[in-house]
Amino acid sequence: MSQPQTKGVDLGALGNAGMQSGLQETRKFPPPASISKSAHVKSMAEYDRLYKESIENPDKFWGERAGELHWFKKWDRVLEWNLPDAKWFVGGKTNLSYNCIDRQVQAGLGDKVAIVWEGEPYDAAKPVASELVRLTYNDLLREVSKFANVLKSLGVKKGEVVTLYMPMIPELAIAMLACARIGAPHSIIFGGFSASAIKDRVEDAKSKIIVTADGGYRRGKVVPLKAAVDEALTSTDVVKTVVVYDRVKGVGGFKFAMKAGRDHLWSDLMAKASDKCPAEPMDSEDLLFILYTSGSTGKPKGIMHTTGGYMVYTYLTSRYVFDLHGEDPAEMHWCTADIGWVTGHSYIVYGVLPNRVATLMFEGAPNQPANDRFWDIIQRHKVTKFYTAPTAIRAFMKWGEQEPKKHDLSSLKILGSVGEPINPEAWMWYHEHIGGKRCPIVDTWWQTETGGHMITPLPGATTTVPGSCTRPFFGIDVSIVNKDGQELPANAGGFLVIKKPWPSILRGILGDRERFLKTYWSEIKGCYFAGDGARRDLDGNFWVMGRVDDVINVSGHRLGTMEVESALVSHPSVAEAAVVGMPHEIKGTGIAAFVTLKTGKAPTEELKKELTNHVGHEIGAIAKPDQIRFTEALPKTRSGKIMRRLLRELASGQEVKGDTTTLEDFSILAKLRDTDEA
Ligand code: WTA
Numbered sequence: 036m037s038q039p040q041t042k043g044v045d046l047g048a049l050g051n052a053g054m055q056s057g058l059q060e061t062r063k064f065p066p067p068a069s070i071s072k073s074a075h076v077k078s079m080a081e082y083d084r085l086y087k088e089s090i091e092n093p094d095k096f097w098g099e100r101a102g103e104l105h106w107f108k109k110w111d112r113v114l115e116w117n118l119p120d121a122k123w124f125v126g127g128k129t130n131l132s133y134n135c136i137d138r139q140v141q142a143g144l145g146d147k148v149a150i151v152w153e154g155e156p157y158d159a160a161k162p163v164a165s166e167l168v169r170l171t172y173n174d175l176l177r178e179v180s181k182f183a184n185v186l187k188s189l190g191v192k193k194g195e196v197v198t199l200y201m202p203m204i205p206e207l208a209i210a211m212l213a214c215a216r217i218g219a220p221h222s223i224i225f226g227g228f229s230a231s232a233i234k235d236r237v238e239d240a241k242s243k244i245i246v247t248a249d250g251g252y253r254r255g256k257v258v259p260l261k262a263a264v265d266e267a268l269t270s271t272d273v274v275k276t277v278v279v280y281d282r283v284k285g286v287g288g289f290k291f292a293m294k295a296g297r298d299h300l301w302s303d304l305m306a307k308a309s310d311k312c313p314a315e316p317m318d319s320e321d322l323l324f325i326l327y328t329s330g331s332t333g334k335p336k337g338i339m340h341t342t343g344g345y346m347v348y349t350y351l352t353s354r355y356v357f358d359l360h361g362e363d364p365a366e367m368h369w370c371t372a373d374i375g376w377v378t379g380h381s382y383i384v385y386g387v388l389p390n391r392v393a394t395l396m397f398e399g400a401p402n403q404p405a406n407d408r409f410w411d412i413i414q415r416h417k418v419t420k421f422y423t424a425p426t427a428i429r430a431f432m433k434w435g436e437q438e439p440k441k442h443d444l445s446s447l448k449i450l451g452s453v454g455e456p457i458n459p460e461a462w463m464w465y466h467e468h469i470g471g472k473r474c475p476i477v478d479t480w481w482q483t484e485t486g487g488h489m490i491t492p493l494p495g496a497t498t499t500v501p502g503s504c505t506r507p508f509f510g511i512d513v514s515i516v517n518k519d520g521q522e523l524p525a526n527a528g529g530f531l532v533i534k535k536p537w538p539s540i541l542r543g544i545l546g547d548r549e550r551f552l553k554t555y556w557s558e559i560k561g562c563y564f565a566g567d568g569a570r571r572d573l574d575g576n577f578w579v580m581g582r583v584d585d586v587i588n589v590s591g592h593r594l595g596t597m598e599v600e601s602a603l604v605s606h607p608s609v610a611e612a613a614v615v616g617m618p619h620e621i622k623g624t625g626i627a628a629f630v631t632l633k634t635g636k637a638p639t640e641e642l643k644k645e646l647t648n649h650v651g652h653e654i655g656a657i658a659k660p661d662q663i664r665f666t667e668a669l670p671k672t673r674s675g676k677i678m679r680r681l682l683r684e685l686a687s688g689q690e691v692k693g694d695t696t697t698l699e700d701f702s703i704l705a706k707l708r709d710t711d712e713a
Pocket of ligand 1: 328567
């Protein structure tokens with residue numbers, strides 16, 4: 036089958052919100068003196084100086100920063116750049132697991148807390164020890180070394196992909212650090228994805244082993260992860276070995292199946308494993324992990340990140356953007372993302388631990404058992420840096436300011452936002468009710484492909500503006516261009532591109548060089564094309580408007596409209612489907628699906644429910660459409676292209692405007708039938 040064609044990039048997808056308008060947010064928040072005083076970057080003058088150096092002399096800038104970490108062998112050259120292929124710290128040998136753990140133990144910090152974990156069922160009034168875990172760097176070294184030996188004993192070799200499909204438990208961090216320790220790239224699949232998503236990913240990565248858990252807690256219920264793995268493995272024989280961590284331990288009669296010869300219990304394997312496993316010296320450019328993410332076409336793509344550059348970049352962005360101070364025993368970093376997404380990879384584990392700071396992991400939902408769970412966690416663990424998504428902030432706003440008011444949030448110093456543009460109302464609420472008007476907000480723009488923060492305030496230096504991600508990080512050369520690649524003036528909306536390589540730039544898409552070239556390097560010649568629309572204001576601050584391709588951002592999670600369409604048309608009743616984003620109060624963007632049915636199939640409410648669940652089963656709950664509309668035909672241009680802009684306008688309840696003279700059939704508009712209204 037031929038690869039589906041991309042539907043093309045379209046700045047019009049963004050509407051005119053803020054574009055070309057010259058409208059400027061007037062509220063400005065200078066960095067608080069209390070933060071600037073001890074910050075790694077203390078002023079805008081210092082930022083400007085370092086930024087200039089990082090662009091003009093990347094070898095010096097990055098070489099010095101990389102030297103703060105441990106290398107078995109120093110690199111020969113900082114950067115080799117043959118567009119679009121970047122190699123960083125060429126010839127260097129290092130290990131990220133070593134830099135996350137051993138380097139701290141070597142420095143005498145073995146007793147310092149590395150990971151604090153709280154399970155969803157943890158109840159401070161009736162604490163159960165196993166639901167609140169603190170792992171020191173010594174503990175982590177022991178557990179990671181043991182699991183690294185387990186992987187070796189199961190035959191995992193350097194370079195072989197290990198799939199992790201786990202809840203947010205310490206064993207997930209342990210497993211990923213064990214993979215990095217022996218040089219086996221991991222492919223982490225978010226626990227909310229379905230069996231067929233697991234099948235697609237293990238087949239694409241040719242991954243022979245999956246590490247999973249019986250289940251994990253989410254909103255008071257057990258998510259049966261092992262059952263999803265079992266279902267996935269009925270339709271593929273790539274996977275030969277499954278390791279199962281018994282997280283639920285039979286509570287509430289929860290059971291899972293084990294298949295003899297294929298499945299092994301984590302605890303059985305760990306009981307026999309030695310706790311000594313030296314970290315493998317890895318080449319800077321050895322594959323560290325792959326992470327699947329959605330694009331405009333076809334199936335999710337396996338984004339590849341390598342060892343040295345990703346390590347240095349996530350270490351430095353963690354350090355400067357969250358202003359982490361490993362020497363401060365009070366430092367407690369909490370990123371609320373799931374490790375199944377890039378945010379969790381970079382800012383729960385890989386960027387944070389090399390900074391010698393404690394990182395907090397929470398298994399569950401923010402409203403379990405009550406709407407103040409996050410604020411309760413911040414108070415009890417005295418969290419200093421808190422990083423979450425605008426969709427969560429909008430939910431907190433809805434739940435009301437009385438929830439954070441019940442708790443002492445005075446430990447907080449810096450707040451972060453990621454995943455989608457943050458609306459100024461949410462920014463202000465976050466600032467007032469969580470940050471007590473004293474914490475700088477770092478609104479960090481970046482992507483799975485970029486590995487780390489790209490445009491972001493630095494808390495001790497940048498004057499923040501609600502809704503803007505402000506300035507590029509060191510070494511990041513951003514530009515706003517039109518489709519011919521011409522740089523646009525201030526306040527004009529255009530495509531966001533990056534003109535120079537940075538250390539954690541993706542090295543490719545697993546097994547698909549052509550898609551790598553086409554997606555990122557062919558839209559605008561000579562530049563990395565991010566797929567976002569943005570503008571730069573008169574002060575030099577960036578405003579990201581959203582995706583310009585057929586990717587939608589639902590609750591800060593990336594989904595391809597085509598993925599959802601494929602899931603819909605795989606249902607026996609569906610003839611054709613077109614999926615577009617629509618404004619959604621909490622999710623930012625919701626999913627609207629226009630569906631035509633096969634002859635003889637009736638557009639009923641039951642069918643709508645069935646289709647919604649079908650998408651959930653094919654991809655995962657996050658992909659379930661918010662709205663399904665049955666239509667007799669999809670509006671198409673004379674050349675047969677679906678008129679998406681028209682569908683977007685319909686889905687968002689706006690009047691249909693613009694030129695519709697290319698419609699194949701005018702009457703189609705009248706025929707659009709929403710059974711909600713019927
Ligand atoms: C969007 C998540 C505006 C953007 C780290 C990007 C943002 C996509 C922001 C990447 C932000 C992420 N402001 N938009 N601060 N952060 N985005 O790969 O559209 O899951 O292209 O990486 O999220 O999503 P991904």
